[in-house]
Amino acid sequence: MEYILDTANVSDIKYMNEYFPIAGVTTNPSIIAKEKTDFYGLVGSIRNIIGNEKMLHIQTTQKTAEKIVEEAEVLAKKVGGNLYIKIPVCDEGLKAASMLKRSGLNVGVTMTAIFTPQQALISAMAGADYVAPYVNRLDSISADGVGVVADIVTLFQNFDVKCKVLAASFKNVQQINDVALVGCHSVTANAELLKAAISHPMTDKAIQGFDADWQSVYGSSTILDF
Ligand code: E4P
Numbered sequence: 001m002e003y004i005l006d007t008a009n010v011s012d013i014k015y016m017n018e019y020f021p022i023a024g025v026t027t028n029p030s031i032i033a034k035e036k037t038d039f040y041g042l043v044g045s046i047r048n049i050i051g052n053e054k055m056l057h058i059q060t061t062q063k064t065a066e067k068i069v070e071e072a073e074v075l076a077k078k079v080g081g082n083l084y085i086k087i088p089v090c091d092e093g094l095k096a097a098s099m100l101k102r103s104g105l106n107v108g109v110t111m112t113a114i115f116t117p118q119q120a121l122i123s124a125m126a127g128a129d130y131v132a133p134y135v136n137r138l139d140s141i142s143a144d145g146v147g148v149v150a151d152i153v154t155l156f157q158n159f160d161v162k163c164k165v166l167a168a169s170f171k172n173v174q175q176i177n178d179v180a181l182v183g184c185h186s187v188t189a190n191a192e193l194l195k196a197a198i199s200h201p202m203t204d205k206a207i208q209g210f211d212a213d214w215q216s217v218y219g220s221s222t223i224l225d226f
Contacts, residue, residue, distance in 0.1 A: 001209065002056065002186035003194060006168065008035050012191040013049050023089070024055025024133075026168065026188040026209045028086065031100055043079050052081035057110050057130075057188075059086035065095035072100055076107050084108040084130065089119045092125040102125035110166060115143075115222035117151040124156065133171035145175065150182035157183075202223060 002023040005016050008031045016022050035042055058075055072085045074078055085100065087093040102161040103185045106184050110130040111123035115138060131208055133143030133152060149167050156163060165187035170176050173196050176187050189197075201224045 001180055001184075002164075002166075003167065005055075005186040005191065006031065006188040007190050008032050010017055010035075010045050011044055012048065014110075016191050016194065017054075022050075022054070022194075023081065023186070024057065024111075025050055026057040026086070026158045026166075028059045029061060031033045040078060047079055047081050055082045055084055055108075059084050059088075059112065060096075062093060065092045065099055067207070068092065068096035069099050069103065069105075070106055072096075073105060073129070076105055082108075084110045086110045086112045086132070087128075088113040089123055089131075092163050094122065097123065097126040097128050104193065112168070113224055117148060117155055118122070120152040120163075120165070121159070124161045128163050130164050130166040132166045132168045133189070135167050135175050136171040139171075139175070145169075146178040146182060147178045147183050153183040169209040182224065206221075 003021060005013060005022045005025045007013065008027045013025055031175050032039065032042065043058060050056065056079065058079065060068045060071050068087060075085065076083060082136050085107050087096055087109060093111065097111060098181060100107065100109055107127040109127060110132055111128040112132040114120050114133040120133060124129050131152065133149050133150060138145035138148055149165060152165050165178040166186040166188060167184045168188045170189045172192055173193065176197060179187060
């Protein structure tokens with residue numbers, strides 16, 4: 001399972017990159033705009049923090065295939081590293097994905113804003129490396145976000161498709177666990193949610209108990225003191 005951080009907040013990225021096993025960072029125009037700062041300064045800082053090996057997904061702002069490819073070329077040059085161009089699924093997006101794959105440009109393609117299994121399968125056929133279904137946005141219209149992810153996983157298995165499923169748009173830990181259970185390859189979530197995923201009051205209580213028992217015999221000494 002790949003855990004990816006869905007934010008452009010530099011302090012969250014610094015913290016999570018140090019403490020959590022994140023495989024990279026995903027952004028979209030809304031996430032970038034939230035930081036209200038210079039675009040290249042921001043994505044450059046993110047690249048510096050996570051290094052060249054980890055994935056950085058940046059979404060195109062263009063609407064035609066040719067312009068999407070042009071933007072990808074500039075991003076590859078200015079940002080570099082393990083870079084994925086996020087493209088919303090649509091006719092121009094599919095064309096751009098095929099063009100990028102044929103171009104030999106050293107970037108991956110993540111087809112985003114996926115809400116149906118067929119959007120995902122067709123994106124994969126166009127050459128996408130990842131597809132990003134939006135789980136909570138489906139759940140919040142009384143659809144089945146996890147069910148859609150499960151169907152995409154099944155379709156990719158049926159046709160031996162190499163494209164990975166990068167589930168996105170989470171609002172709780174249960175959704176993350178549920179997509180993992182159906183075989184989703186990657187999830188992207190914000191720092192708060194990933195921290196919540198490892199948090200449990202019984203864990204806190206267990207740690208307090210270990211400390212109290214140790215201190216009752218050894219006081220404030222630690223193993224390093226013996
Ligand atoms: C990530 O790739 C998506 O753009 C993001 O997870 C969407 O999340 P939201 O539904 O919380 O905006």
